[in-house]
Amino acid sequence: MRKVAIVGAGMISFGRRDEDSLVDMLAMASTRAMDDAGLGDRAIDAVYVGNMAAGLFNHQTSVASALVDRLGVLPAAADAVENGPASGGSALKNGLLAVASGYYDLVLVAGGEKMRDVIGPRATDIVASMTHPLAEYVYGITLPGMAGMFTRLYMEKYGVTPEHLAQVAIKNQDNGLLNPYAHIQMKITLEGILTSPHAIVNNPMVADPLRLYDCCPVSDGAATCLLCPADMASEFAKPPVVIAGFGQATDTHTLQEREDPTDLKAVRLAAQQAFQRAGLTPQDVDVAELHDAFTILEIAESEHAGFFEKGQGAKALAKGETRIGGKLPINPSGGLKSRGHPVGATGVAQVVELVWQLRGEAGEHQVEGAQVGFSLNFGGFGNNVVSFVLRREP
Amino acid sequence: MRKVAIVGAGMISFGRRDEDSLVDMLAMASTRAMDDAGLGDRAIDAVYVGNMAAGLFNHQTSVASALVDRLGVLPAAADAVENGPASGGSALKNGLLAVASGYYDLVLVAGGEKMRDVIGPRATDIVASMTHPLAEYVYGITLPGMAGMFTRLYMEKYGVTPEHLAQVAIKNQDNGLLNPYAHIQMKITLEGILTSPHAIVNNPMVADPLRLYDCCPVSDGAATCLLCPADMASEFAKPPVVIAGFGQATDTHTLQEREDPTDLKAVRLAAQQAFQRAGLTPQDVDVAELHDAFTILEIAESEHAGFFEKGQGAKALAKGETRIGGKLPINPSGGLKSRGHPVGATGVAQVVELVWQLRGEAGEHQVEGAQVGFSLNFGGFGNNVVSFVLRREP
Numbered sequence: 001m002r003k004v005a006i007v008g009a010g011m012i013s014f015g016r017r018d019e020d021s022l023v024d025m026l027a028m029a030s031t032r033a034m035d036d037a038g039l040g041d042r043a044i045d046a047v048y049v050g051n052m053a054a055g056l057f058n059h060q061t062s063v064a065s066a067l068v069d070r071l072g073v074l075p076a077a078a079d080a081v082e083n084g085p086a087s088g089g090s091a092l093k094n095g096l097l098a099v100a101s102g103y104y105d106l107v108l109v110a111g112g113e114k115m116r117d118v119i120g121p122r123a124t125d126i127v128a129s130m131t132h133p134l135a136e137y138v139y140g141i142t143l144p145g146m147a148g149m150f151t152r153l154y155m156e157k158y159g160v161t162p163e164h165l166a167q168v169a170i171k172n173q174d175n176g177l178l179n180p181y182a183h184i185q186m187k188i189t190l191e192g193i194l195t196s197p198h199a200i201v202n203n204p205m206v207a208d209p210l211r212l213y214d215c216c217p218v219s220d221g222a223a224t225c226l227l228c229p230a231d232m233a234s235e236f237a238k239p240p241v242v243i244a245g246f247g248q249a250t251d252t253h254t255l256q257e258r259e260d261p262t263d264l265k266a267v268r269l270a271a272q273q274a275f276q277r278a279g280l281t282p283q284d285v286d287v288a289e290l291h292d293a294f295t296i297l298e299i300a301e302s303e304h305a306g307f308f309e310k311g312q313g314a315k316a317l318a319k320g321e322t323r324i325g326g327k328l329p330i331n332p333s334g335g336l337k338s339r340g341h342p343v344g345a346t347g348v349a350q351v352v353e354l355v356w357q358l359r360g361e362a363g364e365h366q367v368e369g370a371q372v373g374f375s376l377n378f379g380g381f382g383n384n385v386v387s388f389v390l391r392r393e394p
Numbered sequence: 395m396r397k398v399a400i401v402g403a404g405m406i407s408f409g410r411r412d413e414d415s416l417v418d419m420l421a422m423a424s425t426r427a428m429d430d431a432g433l434g435d436r437a438i439d440a441v442y443v444g445n446m447a448a449g450l451f452n453h454q455t456s457v458a459s460a461l462v463d464r465l466g467v468l469p470a471a472a473d474a475v476e477n478g479p480a481s482g483g484s485a486l487k488n489g490l491l492a493v494a495s496g497y498y499d500l501v502l503v504a505g506g507e508k509m510r511d512v513i514g515p516r517a518t519d520i521v522a523s524m525t526h527p528l529a530e531y532v533y534g535i536t537l538p539g540m541a542g543m544f545t546r547l548y549m550e551k552y553g554v555t556p557e558h559l560a561q562v563a564i565k566n567q568d569n570g571l572l573n574p575y576a577h578i579q580m581k582i583t584l585e586g587i588l589t590s591p592h593a594i595v596n597n598p599m600v601a602d603p604l605r606l607y608d609c610c611p612v613s614d615g616a617a618t619c620l621l622c623p624a625d626m627a628s629e630f631a632k633p634p635v636v637i638a639g640f641g642q643a644t645d646t647h648t649l650q651e652r653e654d655p656t657d658l659k660a661v662r663l664a665a666q667q668a669f670q671r672a673g674l675t676p677q678d679v680d681v682a683e684l685h686d687a688f689t690i691l692e693i694a695e696s697e698h699a700g701f702f703e704k705g706q707g708a709k710a711l712a713k714g715e716t717r718i719g720g721k722l723p724i725n726p727s728g729g730l731k732s733r734g735h736p737v738g739a740t741g742v743a744q745v746v747e748l749v750w751q752l753r754g755e756a757g758e759h760q761v762e763g764a765q766v767g768f769s770l771n772f773g774g775f776g777n778n779v780v781s782f783v784l785r786r787e788p
Contacts, residue, residue, distance in 0.1 A: 001496040021527065046642075051476075055449040055523060059531075062478035062524035065778035069647040075663050077642035078778050079484045080476040082445075084456035090473045094488050101495035102395040129449060130456035133415065137453075248440075248471035253463040269469050384459035384472050 001100040005233040005240035006390070008037030008226030009355040014340035015183040017220040022051070022058050022114040025222035027070045030110050033224035033352075034071075038237030045104040046077040050091030050111035051344035052084055056126045058117050067110060077104070084130040085293065086379030087111065088347025089386025092225060093246050099227050111348030112222030123218045127343065130380050132254045144215055146255060146381045147294040148207030153262050154296055155209065157311075162209060164314040166194045168295035169213040171323055172331050176338025178324075178364035181349075183219045183340030214295040219340030223349035230393075241355045244280065244372075245389040247273025251382050264304045267376065270387040271305035274374070278389035282306035285389075286370035287357045288328060289350035291378035292335040298322075301376050302330060305387070324367060332357065332365045347377035351388055358392040395494040399627040399634035400784070402431030402620030403749040408734035409577040411614040416445070416452050416508040419616035421464045424504050427618035427746075428465075432631030439498040440471040444485030444505035445738035446478055450520045452511050461504060471498070478524040479687065480773030481505065482741025483780030486619065487640050493621050505742030506616030517612045521737065524774050526648045538609055540649060540775045541688040542601030547656050548690055549603065551705075556603060558708040560588045562689035563607040565717055566725050570732025572718075572758035575743075577613045577734030608689040613734030617743035624787075635749045638674065638766075639783040641667030645776055658698045664781040665699035665770065672783035676700035679783075680764035681751045682722060683744035685772035686729040692716075695770050696724060699781070718761060726751065726759045741771035745782060752786040 010032025012025055020028070026049060034044075049064040060066075064078035083090035088111030095109035115123050124142050131137045131146070154160055169188060176182035193203040193213045203211045233240035249269035255261050275281055282305060290305070292298035302313040307328055316322060322330040333339050333353040336346060354373035356362040373390040404426025406419055414422070420443060428438075443458040454460075458472035477484035482505030489503035509517050518536050525531045525540070548554055563582060570576035587597040587607045597605045627634035643663035649655050669675055676699060684699070686692035696707040701722055710716060716724040727733050727747040730740060748767035750756040767784040 053449045053455055055447045055520075056453075056455075058527075059450075059523050060527055061447055061450075061476060061520075062774050062777065064477065065644045065774055066526070066647045068644040069777070074645065075643035075660060077487075078477065078644045079488060081488075082455060082474040082476055083458065083472065093471075094473060094475075094491070097488070097492045097495045097497055100497065101491040103491055103494065126449075126455075129453050132460070133452075133454055249469035250459045250462040250472045251468065253460045266469060380456055380459055383456065383463070 002102060003230035004096050004099045004227055004243050005230040006225045006243065006355050007228050007233050007236040007238065007240055008033040008039065009352040010036055011181050011223040011349055011352050012221060013181050014219045014221030014342060016116050022054055022060060022063060022112055023066050023070055025114065025220065026067045026110045026112040029222040029224040030071055030108055033226045036238060037226045042106060044073040044076045044106050044108050046098055046107045047073065048091040048095045048107065048109045049080040050088035050348055051080050052082055052087045052113060053126050056129065058114055083384050084379035085343045086347055086377040086384055086386045087344040089377030092348055092351060093248060093386055095227050096243055096246060099229055105228055105232065107227045108224060109227060109348060110222060110224040111345040113342035113344040114220045115218045115342055116220050135254045143381065144207040144210060147296065148210045150261065151209055151296040154300060157262055159311065160299060160314045162194060164299065164317060165214050165295040166190055167317055168292060168298045169193065169337055172292060172335045172337040175324060175332050175365055176334025179334050179339060182334040182338045183217050184338045188213060210294055216293045216336040216341040219342045221340055221342035221345045223345050223352045225348060225351055239359055240393050241358045242391050242393055243388060244391040245274040245278030247271060247387040250384045253383060255381055264300055264382045266382050266385040267301055267304040270385040271376065274387040274389045280372060280389055284372050285328065285374045286372050287332060287354065287367040288330045288374040289333060289353050290330055290376050292331060292337050293341055297378060298330060298335065305376055324365060329367045332362065332367055347386060350375040350377060354390050358390060396496060397624035398490050398493045398621055398637050399624040400619045400637065400749050401622055401627050401630040401632060401634055402427040402433065403746040404430055405575050405617040405743055405746050406615060407575050408613045408615030408736060410510050416448055416454060416457060416506055417460050417464055419508065419614065420461045420504045420506040423616040423618040424465055424502055427620045430632060431620045436500060438467040438470045438500050438502050440492055440501045441467065442485040442489045442501065442503045443474040444482035444742055445474050446476055446481045446507060447520050450523065452508055477778050478773035479737045480741055480771040480778055480780045481738040483771030486742055486745060487642060487780055489621050490637055490640060493623055499622055499626065501621045502618060503621060503742060504616060504618040505739040507736035507738040508614045509612045509736055510614050529648045537775065538601040538604060541690065542604045544655065545603050545690040548694060551656050553705065554693060554708045556588060558693065558711060559608050559689040560584055561711055562686060562692045563587065563731055566686060566729045566731040569718060569726050569759055570728025573728050573733060576728040576732045577611050578732045582607060604688055610687045610730040610735040613736045615734055615736035615739045617739050617746045619742060619745055633753055634787050635752045636785050636787055637782060638785040639668040639672030641665060641781040644778045647777060649775055658694055658776045660776050660779040661695055661698040661770065664779040668781040668783045674766060674783055678766050679722065679768045680766050681726060681748065681761040682724045682768040683727060683747055684724055684770050686725060686731050687735055691772060692724060692729065699770055718759060723761045726756065726761055741780060744769040744771060748784050752784060
């Protein structure tokens with residue numbers, strides 16, 4: 001298998017983008033990635049699109065071939081990959097395998113979702129289409145509902161408190177203030193969202209114990225990576241970042257079938273696989289982008305991925321170890337909480353952020369001297385998780 | 395890149411399957427493929443699902459991880475691939491690249507669609523979600539509408555007649571009568587569907603010049619292939635069939651932008667690539683499964699893939715050359731016309747049929763002595779086409 005490098009990275013600002021269609025957004029992010037690489041007139045061989053539900057959000061299918069046409073890179077092969085909120089990670093994995101196989105050299109992987117085409121609770125219903133149709137969806141469960149139950153169990157088992165959850169939100173919104181691509185640009189404080197008498201108004205309960213600021217926003221957005229064999233990377237403008245390892249694992253469709261619902265087995269396995277393939281360990285990681293669709297997930301994933309012992313993630317957070325400047329900065333981009341979570345975009349956006357970090361191009365939210373990055377993209381409620389270890393080539 | 399073999403093939407009968415969910419169907423076809431291979435207790439590494447629009451047809455997403463759980467092959471990696479009506483072909487291509495890359499050994503590729511969950515014209519509307527949202531869909535175009543315009547142009551340019559179209563339908567429904575997996579099991583005659591005074595009632599116009607029997611039915615169904623590196627194939631129960639080549643190409647999103655709308659450029663390129671990678675030519679092919687969603691497409695694809703000169707496909711058909719027993723049997727399974735076209739299933743079902751043909755297991759619709767098979771899966775209106783050349787290993 002060939003070693004694969006990322007030679008171009010592009011993103012557009014996440015948020016509410018009423019004037020841009022899904023394909024518009026994918027094309028803008030992709031053009032930026034191609035420009036970033038200094039692609040010139042080299043031909044793209046294949047395009048992957050990570051997208052969860054353009055059918056439901058936008059009544060559109062076959063988005064990947066539409067993107068190929070829009071970008072003017074005909075007759076490149078085009079495939080869309082769907083894996084719920086881990087669609088971006090899955091698309092990137094398939095782009096990676098396509099280059100690793102030797103069949104394709106230049107592969108563009110774009111992730112995107114336009115969620116704000118639908119109104120109000122419809123977005124939550126569309127996201128809930130990944131739950132089990134007969135054992136979960138039919139009873140009205142939503143992802144915030146599942147996450148609420150998971151949070152309660154995790155709090156009881158590991159001593160996580162509402163303050164810890166709020167600290168994830170505060171840290172990530174602080175980071176988002178430094179990231180021009182972030183959807184939510186707003187300073188929040190522990191007093192404002194938790195301890196003052198107005199907190200219940202500022203930060204209402206969504207799914208007990210999760211409040212509004214424990215949940216990521218509903219966003220539009222797109223991000224793109226350009227991949228090539230590592231031995232071609234020197235032909236491009238920027239220092240290459242190598243995909244040193246990837247992991248992907250599936251867990252039971254329903255939460256209720258897991259022996260211990262607080263054990264995110266697929267997160268553990270995906271991270272282990274990625275580190276094993278990279279020949280690295282969690283201790284080697286300088287910066288991580290985790291899937292904080294709900295605040296509890298950043299804490300739980302930081303433990304399951306091997307950065308902290310079980311029960312220690314919240315403590316490390318409270319000590320500031322996961323802030324920019326701390327021992328292991330987590331979500332310097334602002335994460336899903338602040339950058340936003342256009343579902344199909346997220347897995348690619350995490351990796352674009354890491355590419356910028358490893359190149360030293362992350363601007364105000366730069367983690368100094370970062371050489372190794374880790375991403376974790378969480379599909380379903382931990383059903384299907386995709387993880388990457390990236391390394392700046394020396 | 396590693397050579398890849400198909401060691402298991404399974405399908406369920408296509409048709410109206412009210413009692414089976416999409417995941418039920420995918421699981422049944424996959425169980426058959428695993429049994430066919432004599433999988434035993436070997437672990438599946440990854441599962442790909444080809445599916446176009448479970449979100450819209452069934453309000454379900456993340457179908458691939460649901461299938462992994464249902465099959466009990468956790469923690470296999472799971473990805474769904476969407477590429478309109480070529481979703482099955484795209485999924486198979488990505489399964490192929492995954493094995494070729496060396497990252498995965500045993501990969502299951504299932505294609506499926508449950509289209510009969512929606513009522514009446516809603517299925518046609520969902521399929522039309524692959525057209526251009528601003529340049530086509532908004533004007534009410536449907537796939538039958540596009541195919542009708544294409545047919546008229548093709549008839550004028552190449553002398554194709556309504557009789558030729560009817561002959562495709564008659565041949566493929568005759569073949570379908572020999573295939574227990576086919577949705578449409580019904581003898582039709584030229585008199586009944588075209589020349590008798592009752593023909594207009596039996597076979598009403600859908601999109602002039604296409605009549606009812608020129609269009610494939612709306613079906614539920616699923617099919618699965620099990621892939622492994624060719625050098626592992628001898629560990630399995632059946633003689634391996636090698637994926638000798640694949641091709642995939644994209645064309646403009648809108649029909650109107652093509653210089654000559656009768657020129658199916660992506661079909662030509664995908665077929666050329668597949669033959670080139672296989673080191674074979676159209677003359678080497680013993681049996682072909684083409685994408686006859688509309689009768690004209692079988693004729694046009696048989697020319698664009700290189701089996702006949704432009705304008706000669708209809709003549710070869712009229713001479714009986716494409717019947718079982720003819721020079722180049724096309725769609726011995728009955729094709730999309732008779733087996734049915736559950737969109738995401740089709741690309742995989744074509745290849746399952748070829749595996750059976752190359753093993754000599756196709757029963758009453760067997761093409762005697764077939765050694766090389768060709769499939770063509772047509773997405774969009776020729777926007778994104780995936781093609782395979784399969785070979786029975788000597």
